[in-house]
Amino acid sequence: MNHTKKMMTGVLAAIMATSLVGCGSGTAERPQEPEDDECDKWKFDEETGTYYCDDSSSTRAGHFFYGGRYFSNKSALKSDSSFKSYQSQYKSGIGSGTKGGFGG
Numbered sequence: 001m002n003h004t005k006k007m008m009t010g011v012l013a014a015i016m017a018t019s020l021v022g023c024g025s026g027t028a029e030r031p032q033e034p035e036d037d038e039c040d041k042w043k044f045d046e047e048t049g050t051y052y053c054d055d056s057s058s059t060r061a062g063h064f065f066y067g068g069r070y071f072s073n074k075s076a077l078k079s080d081s082s083f084k085s086y087q088s089q090y091k092s093g094i095g096s097g098t099k100g101g102f103g104g
Helices: 002-025 074-080 079-090
Strands: 042-045 051-052 064-066 068-073
Touching: 064 074, 064 079, 068 074, 074 079
Parallel strands: none
Antiparallel strands: 042 051, 051 064, 064 068
């Protein structure tokens, strides 16, 4: 009985460790949410890997935030040269849909 208890404890510990690693992997890649008095509600845009202001009462409503600057729309953001470099790295990260590894 003691051997079974030790084995089950080990199995449960392995499951918990695996689940904790999985939980953290998606959020570690996100940049920190902007802190700005002009916008009270930020939403993360998965496509660009940036935040945009979703506060309809703000003068920044609909603006994307990247590299300490605001962009009036997604098109303006995507045309920025420093953003293009960031986007290529963001798109090739974990969970980006790129094939590779086992069975890829």
